[in-house]
Amino acid sequence: MTPYLGNALLLRRFLRPFQRVLGHTRRRKWCPLYVRGLMASLERKSLQPLAEHVAPGQYAQLHHFVTVSPWQDDQLGAVLARQAQRLVGGRDAVLIVDDTAFPKQGTCSVGVARQYCGVLGKIANCQVLVSLTLARDDVPVPLALRLFLPKVWTDDPERCAAHGVPVGHRGFLTKKQLALEEIDRVRQQGVKFKVVVADAGYGNSAEFRGALSARGLTxxxxxxxxxxxxxxxxxxLTERQSKYGRxxxxxxxxxxxxxxxxxxxxxxxxxxxxxxxxxxxxxxxxxxxxxxxxxxxxxxxxxxxxxxxxxxxxxxxxxxxxxxxxxxxxxxxxxxxxxxxxxxxxRWSCEQVHQHLKEELGLDHFEGRSWRGLHHHALLCMIAMVYLQALRLNYVPFDPEKQRPTLPQARHMTCCALWCRYCSRGIGYG
Incomplete structure (x- = not known):
């Protein structure tokens, strides 16, 4: 059992490996602040209200951290993969392939186009992110969120460049191909699982099924x-020759x-x-x-x-x-x-992850237009989600003085409710 620690100390310990990868002192400062803001009980978690909550008067610095600062995304993703593996990975885990959509107005945000939007159940103006979720015993954690670029974007290199899409990501890839690339990445980073599961949107592709079989995956x-x-x-039937000699x-x-x-x-x-x-x-x-x-x-x-x-x-x-x-x-x-x-x-576990990421952690609240800003925000949301799942799994028995939730209670609490319960001793953000 994990002994009770103040919420600030628990979060600092969890984020330490991520901060080491971030390197720069200012990035190490803003990472925990942004994650705390995502877990706060805010109605809207776009940059402006989030900055007012965790760092009043420092909106410009927080905006720079998320949308401009050049992190080592691959290294940060590798740390996230190791944390996910530690929590729920192994021979009994499942890797869930899916995608999630953000309805959008206008055409200025990166990747926005008229395409199928699962949230609305119809063709609409939206962004679509391919997702990987690792789950075991009905406890899911997010592993990857990668933006799908429709052909109207990949056929326009200047538009991609204007929104900061890296050169290596400007070629058109289907959602199945994106999912396979992300599966290869997390496997190289040490994630272990028993089976890959997906809905008919991916399962209807013989190429996708064949690619998984070729990799030796169930x-x-x-x-x-x-x-x-x-x-x-x-x-x-045996081969036979036609009357035309073919x-x-x-x-x-x-x-x-x-x-x-x-x-x-x-x-x-x-x-x-x-x-x-x-x-x-x-x-x-x-x-x-x-x-x-x-x-x-x-x-x-x-x-x-x-x-x-x-x-x-x-x-x-x-x-x-x-x-x-x-x-x-x-x-x-x-x-x-x-x-x-x-x-x-x-497979239902990924729906739970998408719901918590959007409704509790503000995944779809990001209002920036750049590739880097969107992926940085998504990565920080996933880090916050993994941390909250770690709180659920590393519980201690209920103590009236410390007001800690038992495991059955923690499993069914929303992200923000669980975080607030851990903050109930009034420790704050120190």
Whole structure:
């Protein structure tokens, strides 16, 4: 158990490795102040109100620290990765790939364009950041937030240069490619996990799934109902020559089917009810079907269809509301059904992280327009989130004199409420 320490001392100890990387004395000064401001109970956490709260009269210095000062972002990200690994990494952890959007007005902020906005559920003017979240036992911590640049930006080098986009980031990359780059980065920085999970926005890409398999990673991803598969018994017809003398490629000896059709034909008695975790309103459960298939993502045939590819599990989910969900995963053949289901359902943790980052820590409150300012703000928000999760995990039993929360209480408290509870002895920002 961690002995009780004043909140200022706990935060200083946590931030010490980050401050060493920042190097410059002024940066080491402003980092804890900004993080404390993000954790404060402010209605708006843009630079102006945040500076008024933690450093009255010093707005210009704080603005320079976030938007202008040239930090070593990679080194700071490496420290964040080590802290995340220490808290929740390991053989039982899951790495969640997702993205989060910030609706915006105008076109001046870096990366803003008309694109799909998950917050609004439609095409809108917004910024989109690809995210990585590491989670274990329903405790998630953010690892990466990287801005996605649409083609309207990458096709305009002058516009990118005006907003400070580094030269190495001006080429167009899809969200899947950005996610793969970030996965490679955090793995090199020592992050360990059991499985990569993602929703259908990433799982619908055969290239993304293949890239994860090529890296030797276990993955579990959502797929659309139209995803085509073959049975595991699919065979190939022998090559034959057409009347025009051209050699025909091998063709499967059965018709491919969608995952929705395959699972619709699955015997009803093989659909099982499973509970994967306890929610705030009780156990969460649904009916699932799990079976082995071959994904239709091999070589392309002349009619546009694809040959059988990797053998994987297909998972169907039927909720009580009538909603249907479908997943593919390359878990080993001897993996139990409940383990597969729990890994798939672990993806919800990233939604919790995005909600806390936005609603509690002001991730989407940043009003600057530059690449550097946005990524600095996002990195500081992630540092604050990891610190608060560390408070949750390194709790001590409830003490009436110190007013410390127990672990069950801490798990369900909002970020700011947890921070205020630790500040309840009136220690302040000293």
């Amino acid at each position: 993955w579990a991803v959502g797929v659309p109902a139209t995803q085509k598969v073959y049975s595991t018994n699919v065979g190939m 050699l025909m490629v091998p063709i499967p000896d059965e018709q491919r089917k969608s995952v929705a059709q395959v699972l619709h034909e699955f015997p009803p008695h093989k659909w099982v009810s499973r509970t994967w975790r306890m929610g705030t309103k009780g156990p969460l459960h649904a009916r699932f079907a799990v079976m082995r298939v071959r994904v239709a993502d091999g070589g392309e045939l002349h009619d546009g269809s694809h040959l059988p590819g990797e053998e994987v599990w297909v998972v169907g989910e039927r909720r009580h509301s009538g909603e249907r969900k479908y997943y593919l995963t390359n878990h080993p053949t001897k993996t139990t059904k409940i383990e597969i289901i729990r890994d798939i359902k672990a």
